[in-house]
Amino acid sequence: MNLLLAIIALLVLLVSATAATRQIQRLRLRKAWQKLAPRLELSxxxxxxxxxxxxxxxxxxxxxxxxxxxxxxxxxxxxxxxxxxxxxxxxxxxxxxxxxxxxxxxxxxxxxxxxxxxxxxxxxxxxxxxxxxxxxxxxxxxxxxxxxxxxxxxxxxxxxxxxxxxxxxxxxxxxxxxxxxxxxxxxxxxxxxxxxxxxxAPSDRQLPERPQIKSPPSPSLRSLREIFRIRRWIHGLTSYPALFGGLLLIAATGGRKGPMAVVGFILAITGLVAQSLGGYFILRCPACGGALMKNTGGKAADFETKVCPHCQMRLS
Structure with missing residues (x-):
């Protein structure tokens, strides 16, 4: 049981460290743009x-x-x-x-x-x-x-x-x-x-003036972004098994080990595997098919990708 908890703790630590690193990078980039924005007349x-x-x-x-x-x-x-x-x-x-x-x-x-x-x-x-x-x-x-x-x-x-x-x-x-x-x-x-x-037209008939119609944005781009929105929602569902499994493991440490710990462990592992596989097979760009969790140019896209790193299409 101690080994199991150590493995779970290590996984949580790795996920937390990765999230913290990405958050620091985002904050640094945002600070740089905030400083530059007034000079480029951006808000x-x-x-x-x-x-x-x-x-x-x-x-x-x-x-x-x-x-x-x-x-x-x-x-x-x-x-x-x-x-x-x-x-x-x-x-x-x-x-x-x-x-x-x-x-x-x-x-x-x-x-x-x-x-x-x-x-x-x-x-x-x-x-x-x-x-x-x-x-x-x-x-x-x-x-x-x-x-x-x-x-x-x-x-x-x-x-x-x-x-x-x-x-x-x-x-x-x-x-x-x-x-x-x-x-x-x-x-x-x-x-x-x-x-x-x-x-x-007949020479004695006056044609009505044709109104100018503004064309809406390309429907194909809207449909691609809607497909990606659904894929992100489906991928989000894969986080629940790991969450419930972690809660059961925490509860099991209070003395009620047995079946609760086993179920919690199975759910946690299943959730982590589903998150990993889902990130590769579900979170793909609907325009070019590129995996958004795949390492590209030494940098990995995260769950909140708004632009495809492969074809640069805006996804949301």
């Missing part, structure tokens, strides 16, 4: 998020463990499922989406291009402003991505003002180029459609 939204604008572009900084993500929104309708990243060996790919070839060798060699609408994506990336800005952006930030309507740059080291401003400038150049080109292509498509309708 703290909550414990793990800062928000603001840079040259009119909405900006968020998300703190994830010991690293952070600078995410700038593109305010335009983009092809659904759009995901652009640096072409590199072993890169995770979004499930069910192929690597799109633009027909521009430097861009095709440099970027992994994925989307649910290849034709719209090709038209957008063939725009000279977008093509040049994207090549420059991926060269300067090899781990950066464009996913959904966000330009994302992950920062693995402690931020400083020089780095922050350099990232903001490169993000803004790319986001502005994508936004302007996407809006221009959309306007061209609307004008071409209006012209087709006018040519097909």
């Amino acid at each position: 703290l939204t909550d414990a793990r998020r800062l928000s603001g604008r840079f040259k009119g572009m909405p900006l968020e900084v998300i703190l994830t463990g010991s690293s952070s993500q600078m995410r700038m929104a593109v305010q335009a309708e983009l092809p659904p499922g759009l995901h652009l990243s640096r072409q590199k060996p072993g890169a995770r790919r979004l499930r069910g989406v192929r690597d799109i070839q633009i027909g521009d060798k430097p861009l095709d060699d440099a970027a992994l291009i994925q989307s649910e609408n290849p034709a719209a994506t090709i038209r957008l990336l063939r725009e000279p402003a977008v093509r040049d800005a994207l090549l420059e952006f991926l060269t300067e930030h090899p781990n950066a991505v464009v996913t959904g309507n966000e330009v994302v740059v992950p920062l693995e080291k402690k931020p400083d003002e020089e780095l922050g401003r350099r990232v903001l400038r490169s993000q803004q150049r790319l986001a502005a180029a994508i936004e302007a080109s996407a809006n221009h292509l959309r306007q061209q498509a609307l004008e071409a459609r209006e012209q087709t309708l006018l040519e097909a």
Whole structure:
């Protein structure tokens, strides 16, 4: 029984030490961003998020463990499922989406291009402003991505003002180029459609003015985030057996050992195994399938991951 309690105590100590280390890293990162935020005109939204604008572009900084993500929104309708990243060996790919070839060798060699609408994506990336800005952006930030309507740059080291401003400038150049080109292509498509309708309509009939409709965010991204929310909830259920087992073991130390201790031990071990296996098999990115508890680049993602470390998609 003493050996059993020693094993449980050691496990609790290891879990506590890991949690404490992560909490210290989070506090240090948050303190660094709090100090930097006024200089970059950012405000703290909550414990793990800062928000603001840079040259009119909405900006968020998300703190994830010991690293952070600078995410700038593109305010335009983009092809659904759009995901652009640096072409590199072993890169995770979004499930069910192929690597799109633009027909521009430097861009095709440099970027992994994925989307649910290849034709719209090709038209957008063939725009000279977008093509040049994207090549420059991926060269300067090899781990950066464009996913959904966000330009994302992950920062693995402690931020400083020089780095922050350099990232903001490169993000803004790319986001502005994508936004302007996407809006221009959309306007061209609307004008071409209006012209087709006018040519097909009787000359003596006045067509009603078409109202401008704002397209909502891509439903595919919302559905992926909902899938991840459900997976996190299911994984959370696996913590209860270990909790109940620990309580039974504590109660058993009061003199009522026997069956209660056995049941408590079984529940505790079952819960720990379920947490470990669930973290690998359940907590996976619904976009690329990457395990979020798997060690990536020497750093392990935790249970509260908000950004996939493999494809950089925002999960919540």
